[in-house]
Amino acid sequence: MDHAPFGLSTSGLQGLEILHRRCANGIAQSITGHRTHHANVDGTWYGSWMNDLFFGERGGLWCGDPAQQGVFLAELRKIARHVQPDGTVPYQVDPDGRSANFNPPGVDLDRAAEFVLMVVRAWETTGDDAFAEDLLPTCRRILDGLARQDIDGDLLPEGRSLTGPVTGVGSCASVSYIGDTAKNDWKDFGVALFYHHALLALSGMCRELGFPGWKSLLARANAVAESARTVFWTGQAFAAWIDRSGTRHDDWITGNNAHAVITGLADPAMAAAIADTFEREREALLMRTPGRVRLGNFAAGDCSNAPEDYWNGGAWPLVTGPIQIALARTGRWKTLLAFLERLAQRTPVTERGFHEAYDGTTGKPGYADGLLMNNGGFIWGLMEGTLGLGLTGTAMTIRNRLPGSLLPTTARCCWRGHIVELAWSAGDGSITLDDVPLPIVDGVASITAPARSAAPLRIRIAALPA
Known part of the structure; x- marks a missing residue:
């Protein structure tokens, strides 16, 4: 089995992306x-x-x-x-x-x-x-x-x-x-x-x-x-x-x-x-x-x-x-x-x-x-x-705060039959799923996986500075 791992890209902290790739x-x-x-x-x-x-x-x-x-x-x-x-x-x-x-x-x-x-x-x-x-x-x-x-x-x-x-x-x-x-x-x-x-x-x-x-x-x-x-x-x-x-x-x-x-x-x-x-x-x-x-x-x-x-x-x-x-x-x-x-x-x-x-x-x-x-x-x-992601039962949680030196950052993962594409940039703390705003409770948004689909889930985090 020789699969390329799902990636992480950060313009901040030099070497973090490389360390992730190596691991x-x-x-x-x-x-x-x-x-x-x-x-x-x-x-x-x-x-x-x-x-x-x-x-x-x-x-x-x-x-x-x-x-x-x-x-x-x-x-x-x-x-x-x-x-x-x-x-x-x-x-x-x-x-x-x-x-x-x-x-x-x-x-x-x-x-x-x-x-x-x-x-x-x-x-x-x-x-x-x-x-x-x-x-x-x-x-x-x-x-x-x-x-x-x-x-x-x-x-x-x-x-x-x-x-x-x-x-x-x-x-x-x-x-x-x-x-x-x-x-x-x-x-x-x-x-x-x-x-x-x-x-x-x-x-x-x-x-x-x-x-x-x-x-x-x-x-x-x-x-x-x-x-x-x-x-x-x-x-x-x-x-x-x-x-x-x-x-x-x-x-x-x-x-x-x-x-x-x-x-x-x-x-x-x-x-x-x-x-x-x-x-x-x-x-x-x-x-x-x-x-x-x-x-x-x-x-x-x-x-x-x-x-x-x-x-x-x-x-x-x-x-x-x-x-x-x-x-x-x-x-x-x-x-x-x-x-x-x-x-x-x-x-x-x-x-x-x-x-x-x-x-x-x-x-x-x-x-x-x-x-x-x-x-x-x-x-x-x-x-x-x-990065502030989490899995609880059928839900994925996303924190709206990230250290500024890590921005912008992108990541990809596979979750419950979906490819999830995440992108963090500096912003007002809002989070969207496929361009639809998500409710934020105590700095965290939560999503439940929809029906399985070939289309990726696009999550955008306008992160507040940590």
Whole structure:
């Protein structure tokens, strides 16, 4: 499969358009056999890996043509066949779908929730109702399995615990933003975060399609969020994890906190406090090595990576996605622009996109380029944070505000059977669809896809300066 990715053009920030193209090329080149995205272009990590695929899909659906989007649908159907009766999700499935690999109990619980989120986002993007209906029972089974992981009755799933220091792979109750080398034992915020997000997303899909049970899913999501706020909020951020002994580890994990802003798990006051940390720690988190996994380094014995290496203070570019969205949602435009400039002009990438990770002190690229999760994470943040697009159920949302230095900008994507052509220019904040003005509510317009048509949808945004 050799499809040109859907494009982005900006006359502003030098290098942003090139970075988008390279990341989109990397996503397209990771496809093999029309049914799998390898975790990187060369297939070093062979087949479909849940965490890699989650971020790859989050960006890849924005930059892929219909055939590329179809690969994600086929991939999720393939993975669904391996989900166990108790809701256990494999961490990897081979390209032909014949074999899958599973972790020990209590490991990578967030990957299970990510499968649900991928199903919902694939439906939101493609409008394939039959796909959603077919995979709904699997999604329900997964969420029920996560509910059974709550051992102590606080609604939050608990993972496994290690009895000693980390010497290789960590406890990995979650992996998405903390990495796989940390001793994130037992009650992990990343697990609660993705569990809450998956409950919200599936509730919304069920409501839109008229499936039963959406109200109970929403009630469970709200209860999980309230418990997570009570258990993990430190007053400035969400703690990373709590040992089985009850010791709370207040480590700042960048992606966890940014993602909490996106889902609303962080209420407005919490979101503002998280954004304040990004501004206060701008040099470490955004400038020296953009997308740094954490502030500082792990305590001795809590991570098997050396300080500033990989997940122990290195930069993981997938984290740039939620950072962009969180900064935009909290109106930290100057900080967002500085971050984009750093990404666009000074981050080493190849024609296949980002490397696996970058050293936290020197910024030197780590092993392997063309990482699906890093390329997808960046494009996700660019489209939904920097440019202000969004997908919610059957609707696409468009923000009417954009940093002036990015104007004019154009973009193309495929959404629910339509080619969508977007163009931003400086203006009065109005938005039109095929020259018809759209209502604006709190700076956002919303459209529902009309009947499928060969004619593109033309959206014009006369953007207010951010």
